[in-house]
Amino acid sequence: MSLIDLANPTRFLALSARVLPWLVAATIILLAIGLYQSATAPDDYQQGATVKIMFIHVPNAWLSMFVWGVMSVASLGTLVWRHPLADVAAKAAAPIGAAFTFLALLTGSLWxxxxxxxxxxxxxxxxxVLILFLMYLGLMALWRAVEDPSRAARAAAVLTLVGALNLPIIKFSxxxxxTLHQPASVMRMGGSTLDKAFLIPLLVMAVAFTLLFVTLHLAAMRxxxxxxxxxxxxxxxxxxxxA
Amino acid sequence: MTALSALIRRDIKIALRVGGGALIGVLFFLTVVVLMPFALGPDLALLSRLGPAILWLGALLASLLTLDRLFMADHEDGSLDLITMSRTPLELACAAKALAHWLAAGLPLVVAAPVLGLLLNLDMAATGAVALTLLAGTPALTFTGMIGAALAVTLHRGGLLMAVLVLPLSIPVLIFGVAASQAAITGPLSFGAPFSILCALTLVSLVIGPFAAAASLKHGLD
Amino acid sequence: MNRLVPGQMQLSGRGVTCVRSGREVFSGLDFEVASGAAVAVVGRNGSGKTSLLRLIAGLLIPAGGTIVLDGGDADMTLPEQCHYLGHRDALKPALSVAENLSFWADFLGGKRFDAAASLAAVGLDHAADLPASFLSAGQRRRLSLARLLTVRRPVWLLDEPTTALDAAGQEMFGGLMRGHLAGGGMIIAATHGPLGIEARELRIGGTA
Known part of the structure; x- marks a missing residue:
């Protein structure tokens, strides 16, 4: 299987139809394991049970950025390689990325x-993350504003790539x-201090959510x-x- | 009545379909509100004090932004000619178009306001007050903005010129909208007085707006 | 086709003068159109053909003279008894073909005829549920014509009606116009080419 095979939408539909059931099954199993491990993980000595929000929050936050990465690669595919499925992939990913970003914000604020x-x-x-969410919404608005998808594709691809270049600058700013306004007073979950009892469920959840994204993305592309x-x-x- | 409800239903349908811009106004509102803390600093006490003003300014700009095309699209595709010729008085047709615009673009702003209030650390009472004043005040913004939208057709100019024409007209609404919200949060004035004036302004604009817009459209025909 | 009005109608203009942006386009124009008659307004570009139609439609205000419709519905003004088919088709691309037509039928009011039959008459019945943005220029024009059939009005004001129509479309349109005239309607059309029906010529703006 190569990119050339995937380039044909009909081939893609046939192939993805075969892969999807397995992906769904794998996603459900991993999510179940991850949720069970998260539920049985010990409470944090400082934060108590609320630490469990982390198991949902962190994968969502990771995916909010990962999906933009996927869209950026797809946008390169649209602009540079003119891959016929690239703009389909980019368009299908945007609402899913926005949903993950929204969940990251929601769980973050609940936490x-x-x-x-x-x-x-x-x-x-x-x-x-809020700014990232705004950029997702803007991108979706762009896709919606132009009726012909192939015309919207180039504009969206440029915006996605500009966004990808800008995101680090925005993050830095x-x-x-x-820090200009307030010294770090809020919580800091140092990555290195994370105990194994938290780390393993977190990794499982991260993989499970990534699989969830791949499943949803394939379905949305179809x-x-x-x-x-x-x-x-x-x-x-x-x-x-x-007549 | 059939004619007016048909016009309202058509405009809402167009606004909500692909290519329609109803929800872009909400996105703009969200963006403006998110930008504020970057200019003011993330001090929650300050933000919650300025919250009603920020929300009102955001809603004002967002509702103005989407008004630009209210008559322009109908003018460009010739629909406005047929609307002018029809039995329905142009004033009523203008009012129907403005109502449809408010339902599709103004009401979502009111609904979004409480969520944005959360970002600005407004408490329940303050959020409720802002949403209530927006509910009472945004129709006035739409109906006064409509005059600018009609002038934009007459003058064949949109965008910034319209904003410059309309923004001064919406100052009273802004004053009493923010005053009523502040009164509900901190006092010392009572909520009732500014809120009643806000409602009065809205009622006045509901009458003046359609007449002024229709007059402007009639004189701008060519 | 049903008769539109019981009696005879006459649309007449007396000494109509049109001034656009300070320039006198034409002046002292007299014309008469009776039920069942068609008038082709001819003249070079800029002679005021479109302006004349818009004056009758009430979309421009005459600088002088009067335009009256005798024998029409006494409750309605002249523009309310006119169909105006301008250069632009008054269609919304976001709405479907059927939605576009039913909006105008609802909005224009009056006696309403079967929209599906009108669409069939202009050859668009296969596209009723498709968005109007998918239509070609000729099909958009056909959809505008369906409006004239769904809502009946005695006076048709047509501005270059045959542009964008193919040969079959022009033939179909000729049939529609003949039907309208036979029903007691009247047609005033601004045109450069042949209209496709028997029409008296009204030349404005002098000879080219």
């Missing part, structure tokens, strides 16, 4: 509630802005391909010679 006493704190990390086929069939029907 922050007992720490900060408010649902929202302009913490550098959360703020960066937000960190700088945040939908998008079918949607475009319906569209071109409709256009053919409209162009049919009037």
């Amino acid at each position: 922050g509630r007992p720490m900060w006493g408010t649902y929202w704190e302009w913490d550098a990390r959360l703020t960066s 937000v960190d700088w802005w945040n 939908n998008e391909i079918l949607r475009r086929r319906v569209r071109s069939l409709q256009m053919m029907q409209a162009g049919r010679k009037a």
